[in-house]
Amino acid sequence: MAPQTWHYGLVAKWWAEFNEGGPEIEYFRRFIEDDGQPALDVACGTGRLLLPYLHAGLDVDGCDVSEDMIELCRERAEREGLSPTLFVQAMHELDAPRRYRTIVVCGGFALGSDRQQDLQALARFHEQLEPGGTLVLDNEVPYANAGQWQRWLREERAGLPRAWSDDDGERGRASDGTELALQSRLLALDPLEQRATLEIRARQWRDGELVAEEDHTLDIGLYFTNELVLMLERAGFEVEAVHGGHEARPATADDDFVVFVARKPSSVA
Numbered sequence: 001m002a003p004q005t006w007h008y009g010l011v012a013k014w015w016a017e018f019n020e021g022g023p024e025i026e027y028f029r030r031f032i033e034d035d036g037q038p039a040l041d042v043a044c045g046t047g048r049l050l051l052p053y054l055h056a057g058l059d060v061d062g063c064d065v066s067e068d069m070i071e072l073c074r075e076r077a078e079r080e081g082l083s084p085t086l087f088v089q090a091m092h093e094l095d096a097p098r099r100y101r102t103i104v105v106c107g108g109f110a111l112g113s114d115r116q117q118d119l120q121a122l123a124r125f126h127e128q129l130e131p132g133g134t135l136v137l138d139n140e141v142p143y144a145n146a147g148q149w150q151r152w153l154r155e156e157r158a159g160l161p162r163a164w165s166d167d168d169g170e171r172g173r174a175s176d177g178t179e180l181a182l183q184s185r186l187l188a189l190d191p192l193e194q195r196a197t198l199e200i201r202a203r204q205w206r207d208g209e210l211v212a213e214e215d216h217t218l219d220i221g222l223y224f225t226n227e228l229v230l231m232l233e234r235a236g237f238e239v240e241a242v243h244g245g246h247e248a249r250p251a252t253a254d255d256d257f258v259v260f261v262a263r264k265p266s267s268v269a
């Protein structure tokens, strides 16, 4: 089954219009600059990380499961005079045109894929790295979102699915003059399988009139840190560091994001 994500249509447009900057760009860049080329940005989306790296002269390819995200990434790259190698591929089927010294995955792991596919994705990353190469992969911890975390309790799950809130959610003006808004809600949470099902509603207004509305669901895998360390080791990696909050320091219990720095041993072809 192909992973089902929500990064299409209006959601992809939202991402291209409003998702820029962030500490992740600098954090991941260091691994690529430091003897880490060529590199692959897996789940590159519309190029929030990839495009700054290309502007800095780094040798980086990009891939993503969503053709809409890749298309928007390509359009923007061309507008900015860049011509990156981009391809549409689910990470568990990764089959890239070359091997890499670094693979980065920022905000893209376990979205819409199942556990078996997530294990396969780690095995594909291992396969696509050169011996001695590095995987740098982030993960939002299951307890990062207080609203979602409380639903791990049986009595709290009785309130699911949650109703849509009355406001429009995050709303912004796009470059074509239309207004876009995104709202999301939790539909279901399964603590046994460690999965959350979310629904997103994207809406677009032109001159104050609602002209488009799209709903998508996303079934995400929730992984704890030590579990992911074991999964990485099972795929053949040596986990060199677990960083916190996209900073080069050890993760703590207060970090919403942890980042795994995992090396493919140089003795493995």
Ligand SMILES: C[S@@+](CC[C@H](N)C(=O)[O-])C[C@H]1O[C@@H](n2cnc3c(N)ncnc32)[C@H](O)[C@@H]1O
Pocket (backbone or CB within 6 Å): 003, 005, 007, 019, 042, 043, 044, 045, 046, 047, 048, 049, 063, 064, 065, 066, 069, 089, 090, 091, 092, 105, 106, 107, 108, 109, 111, 112, 113
């Ligand atoms: C939250 S966005 C992050 C985009 C980009 N890495 C960034 O940080 O700006 C998640 C991206 O992961 C992609 N994605 C989700 N599941 C994927 C999969 N199984 N294989 C490849 N890409 C996937 C989505 O299409 C989307 O572009």
